[in-house]
């Protein structure tokens with residue numbers, strides 16, 4: 299387990315950089331995490347997804363998959379890939395400060 | 404006690420649950436009704452072998468009601484909707500079934516039409532799935548005609564039933580083309596949305612190693628956006644392309660359509676949210692789900708349905724007696740992975756323990772995560788056990804619901 303520093307705060311993250319304590323996340327940290335993930339500016343559409351990720355995590359204990367995001371977040375899978383080109387579920391989870399979504403097996 | 408238990412779905416999970424309930428609680432204590440839409444129970448693990456001519460389609464199908472204990476009522480009808488408040492199920496033909504306990508066992512549906520182009524030009528010609536009987540038969544014809552080129556095996560997205568079956572297909576394809584003497588003319592590619600050959604690190608390494616050994620190219624993190632049958636291309640949402648002459652696609656899976664029409668029953672994909680240990684619906688204590696229909700972080704496999712059955716039947720008894728549920732399911736999954744050349748490997752895991760090397764079920768036993776002829780024989784023996792032991796709801800010799808720890812080597816990937 300390592301730490302990362304966002305908005306002058308050291309937060310615990312896993313080996314891949316996902317938050318392990320989502321309560322430590324603040325909105326101010328999001329821009330910086332996004333930048334690291336290669337997204338220069340967070341638009342309102344990005345924020346729709348980021349907020350949805352956090353709600354889902356709070357309700358279900360895991361972030362949604364891309365397919366569930368596409369069905370329920372109000373943003374289509376196609377647009378999700380435009381917003382988060384390197385894989386929406388993982389990138390949005392990272393920016394939203396929640397653990398890596400647990401896929402099914 | 405004269406309670407009504409309605410079981411939706413007469414596949415693997417519904418059949419074994421009904422038979423176990425009948426044996427445990429008998430005719431005097433409850434009346435059991437099973438609903439399914441047709442009479443054909445297909446042995447789904449056999450679908451893997453049909454494309455290669457290693458299983459005959461007609462041998463995989465048996466009558467559904469004949470797999471049920473004679474005292475169980477079988478209704479052949481379409482399920483239209485569940486009314487959770489009224490505790491009733493509406494079936495085609497205006498039939499209404501009231502229940503005290505509802506067991507949802509309607510499995511996973513294949514949704515090929517949800518992927519752009521998948522059922523368009525080329526479907527059934529150079530684009531196939533082997534996940535249902537007509538698809539597997541069609542693919543057999545196409546493979547027989549195939550003289551060389553690019554064969555792509557693709558999983559559209561998760562969840563899918565029997566997550567090892569597409570890998571098995573790739574391994575068997577390698578063997579099939581070797582046997583036909585044209586392996587050097589065939590380029591085999593395995594395309595997955597995962598970041599490795601399999602989800603869990605230790606197994607992913609072992610299975611990824613086997614792909615490499617067999618000269619099967621691996622393409623990862625590819626979420627299927629479009630199938631272009633005419634142009635022979637799979638296109639991902641992030642606009643990468645994989646060319647093919649023959650595509651074998653495992654389509655998106657969802658729950659049965661009626662789940663979406665039943666207010667409060669399922670999740671966004673049509674699977675039933677249930678407690679991962681008790682299998683009870685969180686908001687409707689009289690509703691349970693088992694098998695592929697359950698929205699659990701466990702594999703969708705017949706073996707899982709078998710292990711869940713023990714928990715479920717015990718908990719239904721407790722529920723009907725007004726007692727707290729006490730049986731827990733640990734996520735136990737057990738799969739033989741056929742690798743061709745009369746060999747298979749075996750994986751055994753649960754919610755907490757990933758597939759590990761070692762032996763099953765104890766230090767002396769079948770090798771785990773390693774190819775062997777004994778495992779291949781195990782895979783073949785499973786068919787007999789399926790009809791004669793698993794469906795009747797009997798214990799499988801030596802294989803209990805709880806995952807065995809003895810014999811596992813805890814290593815790190």
Ligand SMILES: Cc1cc2nc3c(=O)[nH]c(=O)nc-3n(C[C@H](O)[C@H](O)[C@H](O)COP(=O)(O)OP(=O)(O)OC[C@H]3O[C@@H](n4cnc5c(N)ncnc54)[C@H](O)[C@@H]3O)c2cc1C
Pocket residue numbers: 411412413414415416417438439440441447448449450451480481482483508509510511533534535564565568659660661693694695696703704705706707708738739
């Ligand atoms: C190619 C392939 C290979 C596999 N290999 C293995 C293996 O080696 N080992 C293993 O353990 N598992 C394997 N599986 C998985 C296994 O077959 C399934 O996990 C298992 O069948 C699940 O049982 P189930 O009862 O939940 O669903 P099913 O057996 O699919 O049954 C669901 C039933 O519900 C009925 N139904 C659905 N909707 C309605 C409706 N609206 N009205 C009425 N009836 C309805 C259907 O007709 C069906 O009979 C394989 C699957 C495939 C496709």
